[in-house]
Amino acid sequence: MAVARSFTIRVPATSANIGPGFDVVGLSLSLHLSLTVNLTPSAEKSTPVISYSGEGAHEVPLDVYKNLTTRVALYVLRCHGISTFPSHLTLHAHNEIPFGRGLGSSGAAVIAGVLLGNELGDLNLSTERMLDFALMVERHPDNVTAALVGGFVGSYLRELGKDATDAASVPLSEVLPEYPPNAGEEWGRDPPQPPTGIGHYVRFSWSSSIKAVAIIPRFELSTAKARDVLPATYTRKDLVFNMQRLAVLTTALGQTPPDADLIYEAMKDRVHQPYRMTLVPGLREVTSRITPATHAGLLGICLSGAGPTILALATGGYEEIAEDARKLFAVEGVQVDWKVLSVCGGSVVDRTDP
Secondary structure, eight states, X not given: OOOOEEEEEEEEEEEEETTTEEEEEEEEEEEEEEEEEEEOOOSSOOOOEEEEEETTTTTSOOSTTTSHHHHHHHHHHHTTTOOSOOSSEEEEEEEOSOTTSSSOHHHHHHHHHHHHHHHHTTOOOOHHHHHHHHHHHSOOHHHHHHHHHBSEEEEEEXXXXXXXXXXXXXXXXXXXXXXXXXOOTTTTOSOOOOOTTOEEEEEEOOOXXXXXXXXXXXXXXXXHHHHHXXXXXXXXXXXXXXXXXXXXXXXXXXXXXXXXXXXXXXXXXXXXXGGGGGGSTTHHHHHHHOXXXXXXXXXXXXXXXXXXXXXXXXXXXXXXXXXXXXXXXXXXXXXXXXXEEOBOBOOEEXXXXX
C-alpha cells in the first residue's frame, strides 16, 4: 500500500494583455489559489472529498467530475493511463482570486489541476509539458503561462504542422467532457493527448519598484461576453499602433527607474479596450482621467484581461489612485474594491514528509 502523504499547491492570480499585449503578455499577481491535498491510501475505495473557502466558495461545485481543478487533474491522469483518483483523497481549496473579474481565476484553477494530476500520478512532467496540458483546456496562453511560471511573460501558440493534432481544433468537450451521473472508471479514460510544444514563452524583466493597483468592480464579466464585442478584422493602422507600443512596453517595465511618460503611452491599446468600454461603465473615465500628470507615481493604466478590473501600474500614490478611481466608478453607479499587489513568482508545490 502506498504511504500517506500531503502537499500544498499555490497558484497566483494573473492579469493579461497589459494594454497593447492582447492575448500575448501576462503578469502573475500576489493573490493565490491554494490547494491542500491529503492522501491516506486504504484498501477500501472512496470518492475524493473536496472543500472550498474564500472567493467563490458558494459557486464552486464540490463534485470531482464537475469541479474544474479536479476535472483537469483527471484529464492529466487519464492521459497517462491512470483512470481514477486514488482512494481516501481529500482536497481543500482556499481562493483569494475574485471570479469573473479579469484576474485569471479560471487559469489558476486549470494550472492547479495540472499540478494536482502531476503530483498524484508521480508523473514528473516538465514545465513545458504541463503547459501543453493547460493549453488543451485554456486555449489562450497569456494567463496560464503567467500562472505557471510567474513574473512578466510573453507567450505564443506554435503553429503545428498539418499532420499534427492542432490543440485548438480538438473540441473542449473531448478534453473535459461532461461526466454523466453513472460515469465509472472505464468512462472517458482515453482522452485526446496534447501535442508536444503547443506553447512557448519568454520572461521579461520587471522593475521591483512597480506594484499593481487592482481596482475591482463588484460585478462579473465573462470572457466570452468580452470577446463577443471585438471586431472580426482590424485596420493596419490599429495593429501597427499596438505592435509599436508592445515592443516598447516589454523593455520599459524592466527599467529602473521606470519612465512614466514612456510607459503610460506604451500601455495604450486599440485592439480590445475601446470595444469593451460599453461593458464596464466608468472604464473610459478612469483610464482617461487618471494619468501620470494628475497622480504622482502612476505609470500606466489599463483593463485587466477581459475586465472589469482596472490595473494601474505605479511606484507610489496607490491609495490616491484607487480612491479617485472608486469615485469615478461611483458616478456610474459601480462599487469597487481595490488591492495593492506585487508581481510574484509562479506556481509552487510544497511537499510535506509523511
